[in-house]
Amino acid sequence: MAQMLTVGEFSQLTHLTVKALHHYHQTGVLEPVLVDPVTGYRYYDPDQVETAHLVRRLRAVRMPLAEIQTVLAAADQQARDAGIAAHLSRLRQELASTAAAVASLEALLSRGPSSSRIDYRREPSRVVLALSGEVERNEIGSWCARVYPRLYAAAGERELLVTGPGGALYGRSWFEQGSGGVTAYLPVDPVDPVAVALEDGPGRLGEAQVRLITLPAQRLAVAVHPGPFDELDRTYGRLGRQVVERGHGAPGPIRELYLINPADTDDPADWRTEVCWPVSACP
Amino acid sequence: MAQMLTVGEFSQLTHLTVKALHHYHQTGVLEPVLVDPVTGYRYYDPDQVETAHLVRRLRAVRMPLAEIQTVLAAADQQARDAGIAAHLSRLRQELASTAAAVASLEALLSRGPSSSRIDYRREPSRVVLALSGEVERNEIGSWCARVYPRLYAAAGERELLVTGPGGALYGRSWFEQGSGGVTAYLPVDPVDPVAVALEDGPGRLGEAQVRLITLPAQRLAVAVHPGPFDELDRTYGRLGRQVVERGHGAPGPIRELYLINPADTDDPADWRTEVCWPVSACP
DNA sequence: TTGCTCCTCACGTCACGTGAGGTGGC
DNA sequence: TTGCTCCTCACGTCACGTGAGGTGGC
Numbered sequence A, B: 001m002a003q004m005l006t007v008g009e010f011s012q013l014t015h016l017t018v019k020a021l022h023h024y025h026q027t028g029v030l031e032p033v034l035v036d037p038v039t040g041y042r043y044y045d046p047d048q049v050e051t052a053h054l055v056r057r058l059r060a061v062r063m064p065l066a067e068i069q070t071v072l073a074a075a076d077q078q079a080r081d082a083g084i085a086a087h088l089s090r091l092r093q094e095l096a097s098t099a100a101a102v103a104s105l106e107a108l109l110s111r112g113p114s115s116s117r118i119d120y121r122r123e124p125s126r127v128v129l130a131l132s133g134e135v136e137r138n139e140i141g142s143w144c145a146r147v148y149p150r151l152y153a154a155a156g157e158r159e160l161l162v163t164g165p166g167g168a169l170y171g172r173s174w175f176e177q178g179s180g181g182v183t184a185y186l187p188v189d190p191v192d193p194v195a196v197a198l199e200d201g202p203g204r205l206g207e208a209q210v211r212l213i214t215l216p217a218q219r220l221a222v223a224v225h226p227g228p229f230d231e232l233d234r235t236y237g238r239l240g241r242q243v244v245e246r247g248h249g250a251p252g253p254i255r256e257l258y259l260i261n262p263a264d265t266d267d268p269a270d271w272r273t274e275v276c277w278p279v280s281a282c283p
Numbered sequence C, D: 001t002t003g004c005t006c007c008t009c010a011c012g013t014c015a016c017g018t019g020a021g022g023t024g025g026c
Helices: A007-014 A018-027 A048-060 A065-072 A077-110 A137-157 A172-177 A193-198 A229-246 B007-014 B018-027 B048-060 B065-073 B077-110 B137-157 B172-177 B193-198 B229-246
Strands: A042-044 A118-123 A126-136 A167-170 A179-187 A211-215 A218-226 A254-260 A272-279 B042-044 B118-123 B126-136 B167-170 B179-187 B211-215 B218-226 B254-260 B272-279
Touching: A007 A018, A007 A042, A007 A048, A007 B172, A007 B229, A018 A065, A018 B172, A048 A065, A048 B077, A048 B229, A065 A077, A077 A229, A077 B048, A077 B077, A118 A229, A126 A137, A137 A179, A167 A172, A172 A179, A172 B007, A172 B018, A218 A229, A229 A272, A229 B007, A229 B048, B007 B018, B007 B042, B007 B048, B018 B065, B048 B065, B065 B077, B077 B229, B118 B229, B126 B137, B137 B179, B167 B172, B172 B179, B218 B229, B229 B272
Parallel strands: none
Antiparallel strands: A118 A218, A126 A179, A126 A211, A167 A179, A167 A254, A218 A272, A254 A272, B118 B218, B126 B179, B126 B211, B167 B179, B167 B254, B218 B272, B254 B272
16 A cells, blocks of 8 residues: 555645645645545645646646646646646736736826827718627727627628728726627728628627627717727826816717727837717817 | 716726725725715715826736725825835736746646655754744745845854855744744854853844754755755655655754855756755664 | 644635615606 | 616635634554
């Protein structure tokens, strides 16, 4: 019979605390090979030390326990490595966005108040090729990256002329709850919406369908936001504040128009986003 | 009377969710200027939008709410900036240790099992200059960085000859609970402990005192660990496993000797740590 | 008998998110 | 009257840490 290790010993050989080992037992991430049915004592096999070292390293790179469990249960080495690589890739993205957040903080502290122009305009109704979805705040970037290519492809297939930069509608709840309905759209040359919409296929499973819709005419307060998207709050603050102070805010989703966007250039400093706030009257 | 903003409006202007705003209210981080006593409705001042933008950025760089509160309450701009700078510095350290963790994970996956020699030796009793403290796992690095210079200074003051590299004793509970008593020491030329100990001053407030103590003679199983400290678990695994398999483990703290350490070179790959496990007999 | 190691609840942490159920003003 | 916005509990999340109180083997 092979030597068994108590929790205390196993803890010393793995540098995992006893409490952590209890937790890994309870969640099934790393189970002792034997639990004494009468005392409840946990006993580990010396061969589990290696696995424990892996768990410790995966936790050190903040992999969630549930994923660690999946990695450990992977059928072969390849599946295991793929799981780890996927997490490391997410970790890199996290690092990048933290770096961006630091830059954004320093920009807020060093730059004075932003003060670009606020314009008012009457936007006529428009026919647009649109895709809607329920999107979470932190997924909006990747959602757009998936959705706009589909819209351009759909415009091409239908031989519709795209007449301007892409935009999106954000319901108020998108801001207030951190998730909600978003509609991405491309303005296209006016056609009979009904005729074209009928051509629309059934769409792939689980994917929203591209539709032709008509955005209503609307009065808008408009400001252009320069820079990365996670600094949009500043422009929203300026724009919304003026609208609220003048007391002419109107209901309905807020529009963004991506004048210069990641498809045009990789440098966030060059991006330009028009933020359009519904108002009841133009001064 | 100035315009007030409802939570919903304030949420849209700041890109903070309503639930987050509730939470910031409850914890006192960002309180509405007015709460309707009958409806409980929260009302914000437009000037609070700027503060909210700062809070959002500080959260984006993972500053805890309690610290954000301190930063916002700072008496002057200088105190505020200092608080932020301190956090950013911690964030950088976090990034560095995450990078190290990634390297450590990749090393575990790519390198085969480590297999340096395990030796046994009878260690004679030794007079050492020592400092003890209750230390948490993640503070051990900075603790050592503070403590060894003090030990060397104390040795110099007393004209004691340091006869070898510094070491430390770690109680078993240090591993099992993630914190506990640690004793850092420098071996010194034998002298009469009592005579020298009496010279020891009262010590600064809240700081442990440098003492002369005698480490008992002991039989040890010994392995040299190459590389960074957070990979020590591998050497502990090999060493402890052999000790347990041979069934000759003995109680008492584990010793580490820092043969080549951060004071010698900045490259963790060059570090050498001797891990010494108490045993009851040498084979 | 005394330590020592081990055990199991149960609750705390942190920053919110998620409903459930209800209210006031247009 | 119907929506709409807002409210307050109360509980969940995640990976453990922190006691409290108790047990088995030397």
